[in-house]
Amino acid sequence: MRHIISLLMENEAGALSRVAGLFSARGYNIESLTVAPTEDATLSRMTIVTRGSDDVIEQITKQLNKLIDVVKVQDLSDGSHIERELMLVKVRASGEIREEMKRMADIFRGRIIDVSDKTYTIELTGPGSKLDAFLGAVDATAIVETVRTGASGIGRGDRIMKI
Amino acid sequence: MADMELTGAEIVVRCLRDEGIKHVFGYPGGAVLNIYDEIYKQTAFEHILVRHEQAAVHAADAYARSTGLVGVAIVTSGPGATNAVTGIATAYMDSIPMVVISGQVPTAAIGQDAFQEVDTVGITRPCVKHNFLVKDVRDLATTIKKAFYIAATGRPGPVVVDVPKDITQHTCAYEYPAFVSMRSYNPTSKGHAGQIKKAVQMLLEAKRPMIYTGGGVVLGNAATQVTEMVRLLGFPITSTLMGLGGYPAPDVLFLGMLGMHGTIEANMAMQHCDVLLAVGARFDDRVIGNPKHFAKEARRIIHIDVDPSSISKRVRVDVPIVGEVAQVVEEMLKQIQAGIGQIDQTALKAWWTQIELWRVQDCMKYDRSSSRIKPQYVIEKLYEVTGGQAYVTSDVGQHQMWAAQYYPFDQPRRWINSGGLGTMGFGLPAAMGVQMAHPGAQVACVTGEGSIQMNIQELSTCKEWKLPIKVILLNNGVLGMVRQWQQFFYEERYAESHMTSLPDFVKLAEAYGHVGLLVEKPEDVETALRDAFGKYKDRLVFINFLTDPGENVFPMIPAGKGLSEMILV
Numbered sequence A: 001m002r003h004i005i006s007l008l009m010e011n012e013a014g015a016l017s018r019v020a021g022l023f024s025a026r027g028y029n030i031e032s033l034t035v036a037p038t039e040d041a042t043l044s045r046m047t048i049v050t051r052g053s054d055d056v057i058e059q060i061t062k063q064l065n066k067l068i069d070v071v072k073v074q075d076l077s078d079g080s081h082i083e084r085e086l087m088l089v090k091v092r093a094s095g096e097i098r099e100e101m102k103r104m105a106d107i108f109r110g111r112i113i114d115v116s117d118k119t120y121t122i123e124l125t126g127p128g129s130k131l132d133a134f135l136g137a138v139d140a141t142a143i144v145e146t147v148r149t150g151a152s153g154i155g156r157g158d159r160i161m162k163i
Numbered sequence B: 001m002a003d004m005e006l007t008g009a010e011i012v013v014r015c016l017r018d019e020g021i022k023h024v025f026g027y028p029g030g031a032v033l034n035i036y037d038e039i040y041k042q043t044a045f046e047h048i049l050v051r052h053e054q055a056a057v058h059a060a061d062a063y064a065r066s067t068g069l070v071g072v073a074i075v076t077s078g079p080g081a082t083n084a085v086t087g088i089a090t091a092y093m094d095s096i097p098m099v100v101i102s103g104q105v106p107t108a109a110i111g112q113d114a115f116q117e118v119d120t121v122g123i124t125r126p127c128v129k130h131n132f133l134v135k136d137v138r139d140l141a142t143t144i145k146k147a148f149y150i151a152a153t154g155r156p157g158p159v160v161v162d163v164p165k166d167i168t169q170h171t172c173a174y175e176y177p178a179f180v181s182m183r184s185y186n187p188t189s190k191g192h193a194g195q196i197k198k199a200v201q202m203l204l205e206a207k208r209p210m211i212y213t214g215g216g217v218v219l220g221n222a223a224t225q226v227t228e229m230v231r232l233l234g235f236p237i238t239s240t241l242m243g244l245g246g247y248p249a250p251d252v253l254f255l256g257m258l259g260m261h262g263t264i265e266a267n268m269a270m271q272h273c274d275v276l277l278a279v280g281a282r283f284d285d286r287v288i289g290n291p292k293h294f295a296k297e298a299r300r301i302i303h304i305d306v307d308p309s310s311i312s313k314r315v316r317v318d319v320p321i322v323g324e325v326a327q328v329v330e331e332m333l334k335q336i337q338a339g340i341g342q343i344d345q346t347a348l349k350a351w352w353t354q355i356e357l358w359r360v361q362d363c364m365k366y367d368r369s370s371s372r373i374k375p376q377y378v379i380e381k382l383y384e385v386t387g388g389q390a391y392v393t394s395d396v397g398q399h400q401m402w403a404a405q406y407y408p409f410d411q412p413r414r415w416i417n418s419g420g421l422g423t424m425g426f427g428l429p430a431a432m433g434v435q436m437a438h439p440g441a442q443v444a445c446v447t448g449e450g451s452i453q454m455n456i457q458e459l460s461t462c463k464e465w466k467l468p469i470k471v472i473l474l475n476n477g478v479l480g481m482v483r484q485w486q487q488f489f490y491e492e493r494y495a496e497s498h499m500t501s502l503p504d505f506v507k508l509a510e511a512y513g514h515v516g517l518l519v520e521k522p523e524d525v526e527t528a529l530r531d532a533f534g535k536y537k538d539r540l541v542f543i544n545f546l547t548d549p550g551e552n553v554f555p556m557i558p559a560g561k562g563l564s565e566m567i568l569v
């Protein structure tokens, strides 16, 4: 099962390597990991997307909680939540496909944020599946470069993770 | 006082003093020279100069195991720190509270491949409870306080504080915090009342109850509470290698150690019980064998552990209780005494009848008429001669198992061994740590000729400190535990498990300034031991017992097999 886990941790040097080290040392997989400071500069918030059986996910959350720098852990998949990911994709946009690319960006509610005579760079946000869908919808040979942030997640409504 | 500025080096030493530290094990070097200069000037604690940093860490570790205090070691940067890693990992695997202070190259040199630079925080990260790199002298005292706090609370463990050399020169006002609190670290100590009640009810309903205790009982100073509860219930109890002494082994309720080299009665009762109470034990692979085989018999499990991640890690449990053993068991005891349930005495009696049928198989018997010295016999005699009151440290191998099986510990913190990492070379430095903590006590180091050579240089430290340790070398001339596996599972292909040259251990002991004895015949075993603890009471005595090289450790559960699949002889 895919799980999206959110954590708040002390914004200390080395905190990220403790989390990454935990996953590699115990053989857990990381599909994506994003991290940045929060509005409280002493805290970082990390979102990890991982896969595993219920037993493995239980161990992952326990092991994360055990890290001294980790303040709070929440498995967002336990309840209703929102996920977003940002992708920047550079596509070939010369000749007849230039119009086509513009249309695709519009359909997926993307924004063209950089233009050259041969390329467009499109910014897309959404759940990972939407970004996948975009990549599936355009001609693969037209894709020059992609960069994705990995998912960030937040609970809906009253589901709040704060200290 | 507060406005007086101290150097970082002075602060390190003052923190140790204010933490109440009496003994520090270590080895100097460039990055810690300032700290050593301050150690030179102080009298609050003794510094024990070892011969290898691994030994400093093992000694500090065993100091902690035998006292319950936090052990302290100091090492220099680079090779000092890497030499310490085996010791740190050993302590980590067995959850031993320890603070290691390592020197580091000056802050400005970090990352420059400077002389004797290693990324100590990076190297030790997977084998510490936590570690710190101090980047500002103003954080030093608080960091050291946090290190002691983290090491000793919750599930204990080693903490490394890496201190760059320039930090030991910088100055600031010193104040040692009386306590620290951390928003990210709040171990649970009190068990959930509802869960405890459920556990007691389940336990009292049992027809075939079993209690399985581990290192947590020793680490959590809960032997008294556990013993009282077990005696009140009259239930059978077993212990892991790490929990030995947590319940008096000579008692009839005690079924002996369980696991790979556990007794028939302990392993069978573990497999066939209907309610299992696990206390401060972590269902290790050496203990339950194959979890699938273990799960074949239905039983309900109650698990008390201070670390939630130990619970339901390898075996699903029905009633998890996160908390300190001492507190939780005390609470259980109260409820049992208050009479919240009745034990089914008829069922219990039938269960004991079954257990006695396993017990009479006498799985620990061995050939007592052999003309060769049997290692089991040496340990039995050691028990007799020391009146069962010695601190026994061990190395790793067959001799370790025999020490565990044939020396029935009746108190916690007397049996000092490396269980989780299984570190050969642990025994002798561990004995140093124990003897420093308990100067008048009998301390025996049970070892093998393979293991002792991994830290034999410490005989020199023992001489300097006049430590009257008794080295009980069960010299079978082979890496016995390896040889045993090769005999059973590799069709007797004895690859590299035999050393064709060994030192003359008697002369070696003498060269280090100690007493060396050679014992070749069973009839001389007792005299040698009596001499060691009598005539040579104040000396380190190294006894080289030439034991039967063909002897194996039984019972044995082959790796990957289940608790009821023991090899008996």
Ligand SMILES: Cc1cc2nc3c(=O)[nH]c(=O)nc-3n(C[C@H](O)[C@H](O)[C@H](O)COP(=O)(O)OP(=O)(O)OC[C@H]3O[C@@H](n4cnc5c(N)ncnc54)[C@H](O)[C@@H]3O)c2cc1C
Binding pocket: B093, B094, B095, B154, B155, B156, B213, B214, B215, B216, B217, B219, B220, B221, B239, B240, B241, B242, B243, B257, B258, B259, B260, B261, B262, B279, B280, B281, B282, B283, B284, B286, B287, B304, B305, B306, B307, B310, B323, B324, B325, B326, B396, B397, B400, B401, B418, B419, B420, B421, B422, B423, B481
């Ligand atoms: C050659 C060799 C052979 C071995 N054979 C065997 C064998 O036959 N049988 C055997 O048992 N072992 C054997 N071992 C040891 C084995 O590898 C493990 O180290 C050992 O079984 C673990 O013991 P434990 O479960 O008590 O856990 P420990 O490692 O002692 O862990 C203690 C547990 O208690 C918890 N705890 C700590 N403090 C507290 C507290 N205050 N309150 C509550 N909980 C607390 C911890 O979180 C942890 O889960 C062998 C080792 C070697 C080297």
Ligand SMILES: Cc1ncc(C[n+]2csc(CCOP(=O)(O)OP(=O)(O)O)c2C)c(N)n1
Binding pocket: B395, B396, B397, B398, B399, B400, B422, B423, B424, B425, B447, B448, B449, B450, B451, B452, B474, B476, B478, B479, B480, B481, B482
């Ligand atoms: C540092 C280290 N290296 C290797 C091993 C693997 N090992 C476990 S027991 C053993 C043999 C120990 O031989 P000895 O000390 O003579 O004890 P014996 O088994 O003969 O009693 C070995 C090599 C280990 N546990 N630790």
Ligand SMILES: [Mg+2]
Binding pocket: B397, B448, B449, B450, B474, B475, B476, B477, B478, B479, B480
């Ligand atoms: Mg040997």
